[in-house]
Amino acid sequence: MADIEVPALIVGGGPVGLCTSLLLSRFGVLSLLVERHPATSIHPRARGINVRTMEILRTWGLEHEVREAGRALKNATDVVWAESLAGRELRRGKVAGLHRENLRPVSPTTGCACAQDELEPVLLANARGYDVGSIAFGHELIGVQMDAAGVTAAVRKHSTGQEMTVQAGYLVAADGADGGVRQAVGIAAPGPGILNQQIGIYFEAPLGHLVADRSAVLYFIENAAISGLFAAVDNADRWVFYTERPPDWDQAAGGLSAGRCVELVRLAAGLPDLAVRVRSVLPWAMAAQTAQRFRAGRVFLVGDAAHLIPPVGGFGMNTGIQDAHNLAWKLAGALAGWASPSLLDTYEAERQPVARFVTEQALLNMRQPGRPEQFATLGLALGVSYVSAAVVPDGTPAPRVANPVTDYVPAARPGSRAPHAWLRRGGERISAIDLFDTAFTLLAGTSGQKWRDAAAMASHDLGVPLAAHIVGQDGNLGDEDGTWAQLYGVGPDGAVLVRPDGHVAWRSAAAGAEPRAELIRVLRAVLG
Numbered sequence: 001m002a003d004i005e006v007p008a009l010i011v012g013g014g015p016v017g018l019c020t021s022l023l024l025s026r027f028g029v030l031s032l033l034v035e036r037h038p039a040t041s042i043h044p045r046a047r048g049i050n051v052r053t054m055e056i057l058r059t060w061g062l063e064h065e066v067r068e069a070g071r072a073l074k075n076a077t078d079v080v081w082a083e084s085l086a087g088r089e090l091r092r093g094k095v096a097g098l099h100r101e102n103l104r105p106v107s108p109t110t111g112c113a114c115a116q117d118e119l120e121p122v123l124l125a126n127a128r129g130y131d132v133g134s135i136a137f138g139h140e141l142i143g144v145q146m147d148a149a150g151v152t153a154a155v156r157k158h159s160t161g162q163e164m165t166v167q168a169g170y171l172v173a174a175d176g177a178d179g180g181v182r183q184a185v186g187i188a189a190p191g192p193g194i195l196n197q198q199i200g201i202y203f204e205a206p207l208g209h210l211v212a213d214r215s216a217v218l219y220f221i222e223n224a225a226i227s228g229l230f231a232a233v234d235n236a237d238r239w240v241f242y243t244e245r246p247p248d249w250d251q252a253a254g255g256l257s258a259g260r261c262v263e264l265v266r267l268a269a270g271l272p273d274l275a276v277r278v279r280s281v282l283p284w285a286m287a288a289q290t291a292q293r294f295r296a297g298r299v300f301l302v303g304d305a306a307h308l309i310p311p312v313g314g315f316g317m318n319t320g321i322q323d324a325h326n327l328a329w330k331l332a333g334a335l336a337g338w339a340s341p342s343l344l345d346t347y348e349a350e351r352q353p354v355a356r357f358v359t360e361q362a363l364l365n366m367r368q369p370g371r372p373e374q375f376a377t378l379g380l381a382l383g384v385s386y387v388s389a390a391v392v393p394d395g396t397p398a399p400r401v402a403n404p405v406t407d408y409v410p411a412a413r414p415g416s417r418a419p420h421a422w423l424r425r426g427g428e429r430i431s432a433i434d435l436f437d438t439a440f441t442l443l444a445g446t447s448g449q450k451w452r453d454a455a456a457m458a459s460h461d462l463g464v465p466l467a468a469h470i471v472g473q474d475g476n477l478g479d480e481d482g483t484w485a486q487l488y489g490v491g492p493d494g495a496v497l498v499r500p501d502g503h504v505a506w507r508s509a510a511a512g513a514e515p516r517a518e519l520i521r522v523l524r525a526v527l528g
Contacts, residue, residue: 002152002167006032006134007335009153009166011141011181012174014041015116016303016320018123018135020172022060023324025130026438027332032166033133034155036140040124043202043282044115044233044240047073047217048314051097052381052417053321054109055502059437062126063109069122070114072234076217077113079375083223084270085210085230095217096376096406106382106410107420108431113217115233116317144171144184146297170331171299174320177287177308185296191289191359195310195366197245200282201261205274208236220369226267241265245283255281286310288363290355294348300327307355312365313374315358318381323351329438329500330390333527338463340528346388354384361405373405382408385415390499390526392506396489412488414507418498419487423471424478432484436502439465440523445485446472447492447511454515464523465500497522 010020013035024031049057049066057063067074077098081090096102097111128135136155142163143154151171156163173181182189211219211232219230228243243264249255256264262276290307294300303320327347333339358380365374379401391414398416399409410419421432435441444451448470455468471477471484472492479485488496493511497519498504506522 001165003164004032005167006030007169008032008172008331009034009151009168009170010172010174011153012176012179012303012305013037013124013135013137014174014176014303015046015119015123015317016324017172017174018120018127019321020174020302020324020328021133021135022123022127022130023328024332025127025132026060027328028132029332029335031133032168033127033135034139034141034166035135035137036158038138038158040120041117043200043280044117044231044238045200045282046116046311046314046317047113047231047233048095048318049112049114049119050314050318050377050381051103051107051109051111052384053318054112055107055433056321056325058109059434059502060126062122065122065126066114066119067112069118070112072236073113073115073217073232076215076232076235078216079218079220080214080216081220081222081370084221084268085207085219086270087223089214092214092216093370093375096378097381098217102378106378106408108422108433141175141180144181144299146171146185146299148297151298169298169335172324172327172331173299173301173305174303174324176304177289179305181299182291182301182305185299187291187293187296187301189289189291189308191308192287192363193289194285194287196286197249198242198284198286199245199249199256200284201241201243201265202233202279202282203239203241203261203265204237204277204279205239205265205269206237207239207269207274210269211235221268223267223270226264228264228268230268241268243268249283251283255283288359290352290359294352295344300344300347302327306351307359309355309359310362310366312362313377315362319355319358322354325501326351338465338527342528343390343526345528346386346390349388350386350390373403376406378406379403379408380405382417384417385413386503387415389528390505391415391503392522392525394507394509410487412490412496412504412507414504416504418496418502418504421484421487422480423484424480425476429480433502435467435469436498436500438500439467440500440505441498442466442468442495442519443477443488443498444468444470444495445490445492446470446475448495450493450511450515451495451519454519457516458519458523461520462523462527464527466523497526499526
């Protein structure tokens with residue numbers, strides 16, 4: 001007899017696990033998240049939130065709150081190469097995804113720099129705010145068994161040593177590359193593996209005056225004594241310095257002394273008398289590997305558990321949050337019964353190719369430091385297009401782009417992210433992106449009332465959450481710039497069906513003879 005029964009168990013309480021909990025709660029799915037650490041991260045770790053992830057956070061109503069959490073880095077939109085932080089600046093480049101002028105035509109938002117120790121409390125508070133999912137820090141998964149009916153997990157509470165049994169319909173592993181769930185279910189993760197050993201020295205020092213008029217988010221340092229990277233936490237007093245693990249690192253003796261860490265920071269800062277207070281030292285291995293499978297029965301891998309991506313380009317956390325965004329609506333549909341469990345097979349089919357491509361780009365960034373693609377990733381962020389059973393092709397070709405990493409051409413071709421367009425809802429200006437949340441969304445042209453009526457009937461017949469809108473003159477959504485129909489590739493009586501994760505499921509340029517039958521056929525195909 002289980003101590004706890006829950007539809008979904010989430011293992012891991014970093015950004016990806018917290019987003020999974022938050023998302024399932026938005027769908028009304030009861031869940032339990034267990035995290036072995038006692039609280040959210042005390043180390044800044046990841047800090048770059050790309051434009052696609054910010055679009056997702058915007059949909060959840062968190063864009064302003066996350067920007068406020070990262071306000072200290074609001075103006076840090078560049079990267080710098082220098083001999084030292086106090087020394088000669090060699091060159092400077094822009095992080096394209098942080099500059100509004102680059103994104104205005106294609107997104108309602110921009111990327112954001114927000115350190116992980118500032119981001120996680122925002123996600124935690126909001127996940128708990130739904131009062132649907134439970135979150136238990138200081139609880140460690142110590143065993144997992146799976147059968148056709150579900151997952152049985154053994155969990156230990158650290159503070160008391162108490163062990164409990166959790167019975168779940170599904171388990172989402174967001175416990176990192178070494179968390180244990182992937183190994184427990186027998187999924188291998190091939191790849192180059194460990195590429196080098198690094199340390200991150202999180203410290204306080206009065207360095208803000210050095211960058212007051214030339215702030216950046218990253219400062220690459222190269223001199224005769226040391227090479228490494230300063231990652232700004234607030235561009236004033238809090239910083240992380242990353243460098244290869246020095247030869248005198250002694251794991252048995254606790255790594256490096258505080259004095260040695262101070263010495264390394266001073267060499268990189270170019271200030272031999274700098275007052276430094278070391279807050280923590282995090283050893284880590286830069287590695288690349290992708291799980292052979294993202295699913296084993298009722299267990300799903302997300303984030304670093306599914307793919308360990310070198311942090312050269314800031315892809316890891318973003319890819320993981322977007323994994324959760326892809327998976328959550330499918331789990332919600334399978335648990336509620338409006339989707340077949342076979343829909344869950346499309347999670348791996350859609351996300352594994354993305355993880356592999358992103359990992360390839362990170363490895364190229366390592367081999368070719370400073371390549372243009374490292375800091376210009378609009379195509380990689382917004383140009384993802386899925387091919388799976390959860391997409392109904394319309395026979396149109398994919399847009400041609402010169403470089404799939406840097407270049408993005410908006411398109412509503414099935415599988416792609418539905419493009420941004422400014423619309424009017426009553427007196428409110430919204431992006432089309434804002435519509436895609438916890439239901440399917442049908443957008444029809446100005447003569448699309450038949451599609452809207454068909455959507456209401458199809459939703460009733462199949463029990464599928466589905467909202468329908470007419471865009472344009474006399475529609476319930478105004479087309480502010482008059483470009484929506486052309487952008488989405490439909491005529492006045494055409495329609496586009498968008499999934500809850502904002503990717504196009506199906507498109508019809510014009511109305512068919514039987515809109516209701518057509519929509520039911522499409523939904524059944526997409527939902528398995």
